[in-house]
Amino acid sequence: MKNLLLVIQTLEGWLQTDFKSQKGATATEYSLLVGLIALVLVVGVGAFGGALNTWFSNLGTTVTGW
Structure with missing residues (x-):
């Protein structure tokens, strides 16, 4: 169960970082x-x-x- 939560938290952090970094790319x-x-x-x-x-x-x- 801890491994699943760790994977979810890692993916959640990665998705948030990825979407934040693409705001400028979208305008470009x-x-x-x-x-x-x-x-x-x-x-x-x-x-x-x-x-x-x-x-x-x-x-x-x-x-x-x-």
């Missing part, structure tokens, strides 16, 4: 995700921006011709 992970999403948006707009501009220009020319 979220900031990395936000940066990655922003990078994907910039690359996506850069890649498809010209194609969308051409498509809307052609659409405007077609509608004007009606």
Whole structure:
């Protein structure tokens, strides 16, 4: 029984220490995700921006011709 209590206390202490040390890591992970999403948006707009501009220009020319 004493061994079981010792294991539980050890795990409890380890879990509390682990969760406390991950608070800063969580903020860092979220900031990395936000940066990655922003990078994907910039690359996506850069890649498809010209194609969308051409498509809307052609659409405007077609509608004007009606």
